[in-house]
Amino acid sequence: MSVKFQKAFGWTVDRRGIVWALLLCLTAIAAIGYLAPEMVWKLFEPAPAAVNEKQPSQQSTPRQAAPIVDVVSISDSEVILVIDSSQFFTVDGSQALKACVAALEELDYVESVLWVDEIPPLNIFGLRESFFPGVHASERQFEEAREAALAHPLVGGQLLSHDGETTLLMVKLNWFFVESDEAVTDGLRRAVKSALKNFPSNDFDVLVTGSVPMYLTFITSQEANRFKYQIIGYGMVLLMAVILFRGFRAVMIVAIAPTLGVFWTLGLVSYFDLQDNPFIDIVLPILLSMVGLTDGVHLMVEIRRQRASGLPEKQAAKRGIQKVGLACLLTSLTTAIGFGSLSMAHHRVIREFGWASVLGVIVTFIAVITSIPLACSTWLGKSIHHGHERGLIDRNLSRISVIIDFVLRHSRVVGILGIVITFAFTAISLTLRPDDRRTTGLPMKSEAARAIDHMDQAFGGLEMGFVEVTWKAEVPSDSPEVLKVVTEIDDTLRQEPLLGSPLSIRSFIDALPGDGDFEERMPLLELLPPPLKRAYYSPERRSAKIQFRVQDLGIAKYAPVFERVREECATIARNHPGFSVRLGGEPVRRWESLFQIVMDLVYSLGSASLIIFVVLSLAYRSLRLGLISIIPNIFPLAVTGVYLVVTGQTLEIVSVCAFTVCLGIAVDDTIHFLTRYEEERAELQASGGGSEREAIRRAFIGTGTALIMTTAVLVVGFATVMFSDMRDQRIFASMAGLTISAALFGDLVFLPALLSLFGNSDRSPDEPVDAGLDPEDGETTDAITSEPMSPATFDR
Known part of the structure; x- marks a missing residue:
């Protein structure tokens, strides 16, 4: 030196x-x-580029659009209210639950609330009926209503836990009317608590989670x-x-x-x-x-x-x-x-x-x-x-x-x-294995984290993964083979205990009366209401989706599960020429990133x-x-x-x-x-x-x-x-x-x-x-x- x-x-x-x-x-x-700092940002902002409008001859021909349908989705809500009670299917319990939904819908910044009673009937010709009987119904009628709700593929295991004691209120927000962060968490909770004051005999426990509350x-x-x-x-x-x-x-x-x-x-x-x-x-x-x-x-x-x-x-x-x-x-x-x-x-x-x-x-x-x-x-x-x-x-x-x-x-x-x-x-240190959890970025005792833990127990998880099936143009979209491929994938997912409540067109068709082979069951797809059918089946894009839930156990625990599912899906695709199968979703993406975590450590430590x-x-x-x-x-x-x-x-x-x-x-x-x-x-x-x-x-x-x-x-x-x-x-x-x-x-x-x-x-x-x-x-x-x-x- x-x-x-x-x-x-x-x-x-x-x-x-x-x-x-x-x-x-x-x-x-x-x-x-x-x-x-914006004073400095403005000094380096590029000048706006001139807009060159395309001539009519240069414009691309628009693709044929699918019919505009407001599909029923259980994965795109911004706030989820997790309500726990053993009294949903009682006179007071059902009325209290309806009052909670009504209180939420009265808020100007709540665009919609998806809950058990908002699910359309399975038959396109059927009329929507409430899953909750009137105030004069007997205990037997309420029990039958409970069984009917759990039998609905979009309710049982999705909006209502399999034991019937936890339900979800899926809230979409109108951000134009949202005036504060507190409104979309404490504001929603206060509205529900205020409605429940009129039903003092009910023991509703309310937790708020979802993408917005977690953030x-x-x-x-x-x-x-x-x-x-x-x-x-x-x-x-x-x-x-x-x-x-x-x-x-x-x-x-x-x-x-x-x-x-x-x-x-x-x-x-x-x-x-x-x-x-x-x-x-x-x-x-x-x-x-x-x-x-x-x-x-x-x-x-x-x-x-x-x-x-x-x-x-x-x-x-x-x-x-x-x-x-x-x-x-x-x-x-x-x-x-x-x-x-x-x-x-x-x-x-x-x-x-x-x-x-x-x-x-x-x-x-x-x-x-x-x-x-x-x-x-x-x-x-x-x-x-x-x-x-x-x-x-x-x-x-x-x-x-x-x-x-x-x-x-x-x-x-x-x-x-x-x-x-x-x-x-x-x-010894080299034996460390990578992992990732959604709740690691949240205080462990926070309401959002506790709600996620409760959803893991009651529904099999908050996060959603999916398997997407696509087929070539030579395969008709109403071919029975589409249902057969979806069914085989659905069976594969149901064999994995860590994957919760798989949902697909197969789930809806199976809930309809009758039985038979795939050729006889595939036409029943036309009986499904478009909001249900098009959430999991899009003939214009020649695709179908099978959705499943994932618990927040650490994504490393799902590594062998996803490996088995991916291998089975590849086998199914090989057995059905003209079909492609892809495993996707946020949990799958995080699993695929685990290897990158290790490589990041190796590269950063090695190079440093x-x-x-x-x-x-x-x-x-x-x-x-x-x-x-x-x-x-x-x-x-x-x-x-x-x-x-x-x-x-x-x-x-x-x-x-x-x-x-x-x-x-x-x-x-x-x-x-x-x-x-x-x-x-x-x-x-x-x-x-x-x-x-x-x-x-x-x-x-x-x-x-x-x-x-x-x-x-x-x-x-x-x-x-x-x-x-x-x-x-x-x-x-x-x-x-x-x-x-x-x-x-x-x-x-x-x-x-x-x-x-x-x-x-x-x-x-x-x-x-x-x-x-x-x-x-x-x-x-x-x-x-x-x-x-x-x-x-x-x-x-």
Whole structure:
């Protein structure tokens, strides 16, 4: 590493005017992003393109349109009210249910409500009759009505649970009249509760879910967590810093950098319109605070040492940034590489988080190397070294140094053990399997999540998958073979217990009276009302659809199910020339994306690890050091992988994100240790004394305080997110805390052993080491001067 390159960092102290201008400029740009980012968007909006109208001869001939029919669909509602009761088929219960529907339909923003009594009759010539008898009906009549409702293919298992005790009200909204988010959740619930007041004897339990409530629940929880956990996290970090530094002024200066980094990043991210990303809104601010605080602590520890040695404020700040600046640059570079590898992911949330994190790391690095030296070089830096000798870690560093003494005495055993454990843990981590659930992005105790769980039990799931059958033009749409193919697929789906309530034209035809072969049953299709028939059969497009429900058990559990269904469908298609069969739907799409989750992790970790290895090898001009750094960087990730395996967790999107982010953070401690090791080795060689192991020991003492400080602060900061009600955020926080803790162990135990074992040592690993212990009283001493050792000793 070039001495001139290190000294170049002194410009942040020598050129204060430029630093002030840079800080003010970035702050102003970020402030505009918070207040009015559209001002910048308008500058880059392209001019509207001229409209070239086609000549009549160029216009394409319109395709023959299918008849306009308002089909009955149970999968396109925006809000679902899940009502649970054992009294639907009683006089009071049926009247209460009708009153609930009437109350909903009176709301101007409710376009329609699909429920049991809105289903058309199976026969086109039949009249619609209510499934609920009149108020004077007997219990027997209500029981017969219940059986009739359950026998209807679009009611039993679809709008009414098989036990008859849960029903669904499928609500479509008229968004023109929706005035607030609260209206489509609490407003609907209040309308139903108000109607139920007239029926006090009924025990209706009402839950609201669906695509809109789930989205609003996610956004509401995200907004609540965004500020709550940031305040808690920052408060805990500040408290930990005060305890560790034992100097209020030093804490406030260190806090400037992460504060500016978070402020700048969120302001700049606003220009890119990256909303509704839980990682950017909640995790990124805490993550950048930790990253900025890590480098800030290392820089402050060094500046305090320089002040304690007697240097004035400006010289101490300049000397501190020159000694630590290069390490901060390398840590920011490798962290950005780790985050940047997320940009290769196929999942939009991860890609956006990756790019935002790269931007955040860059501006946070700028904040660290400018604001902290600038503040320390002024009157604020006069007393920052006060309390230096009373720091919790500094006072106990001599006790902690027994670790390095033990490691250097047993470097061969410790080094080989580190390699073996890392490879063994990595092998165990590779057994992780990917998974995905709809409710992972929702608070586990939220109403929307509880409703989904109830629908899993009562209906076989909220999500819908389908199998689409298409046929060639030479196959008549009224061919009995169409019904035969649909029936074979329907039978296949019914053999899978995890697939709930398959629904197709076969279901409706079977519900009609009569029996016979497919040639005799196919004409019955013409008796079905168009709203029912065309929901699952479209002769103009030569297609038919078989729909089924999927529970939120984790999509990995459906992998063998979907594999079997797909294989059976392929067999059916081969047995019926002219027909094509396709398995589709949102659950199927998520299943197909599971492999991509694993590949995203492999690509991101692999590419990031390779690039980091190259960067470290070039930075230290040593392939040997680059190879040595692999173990302490992979070890913490392997530990976290084993934790996931032991606790029975799976590899989810948040896990992929956390692994890559943790790699970027874990390598920071390694870089600071290696940088200090290189400096100490150069100084020892220049002075003509000391050994390779003495350089390792000095690096341990020189960086130990900052490494332990930053790890403690980082773990406490991430631990605050563990109180979140969002499962994804708790997983991310637990993985980050465990990885950072394991990284400290790897860098203070395995890394020194590997440097001693495989570095350019001037003695064999088994040769006794002068650990710097005075034989008389065991006091830690400088191996060169035999004077009592303190961290400031190494700055002479």
